[in-house]
Amino acid sequence: MENSLSLSFEEALTELESLVRKLEDGKLPLEEAVSAYERGTFLKSYCEEKLSTAKTKIDQINANSSEITLKPYAISNMSA
Template sequence: MTEKTTNGVDELSFEQAMQELEILVRRLEEGRLPLEEAIQAYERGTLLKNHCETKLQAAKLRVDQVVLTGPGGASLAPFDAE
């Protein structure tokens, strides 16, 4: 596996990871990659997908709002735009 395939995912922004993932998916769908490159692309894609899911979960938690439940109490509630 090349260094690019195994390293650097954690440093990518959500947008960068999604862009790279889209490119990898497109290349895999074309079906013209040699087997070893296809396997590496799939492995890298899995890392990128997991990274994006982690970033989305973190963003969701940031959007959740604190709701006061009484004197000294608080809880998290999903963000409600309405």
């Protein structure tokens, strides 16, 4: 198992998505399913931390700029 600390956000997310697909498929033996779930839980936390760090940096950049204002984006504006 690769050391997650060396993974980029995108690599961790890709691995997490793969684990979710395998778990949803329901064909993993119990021991592998438990290991996949444990790894997935770790990767979820890892990705959340990376996103939180990125948001903090963006907020700091915006706070230091008098010309840019932070506005919430409504998800309902996204088209399917």
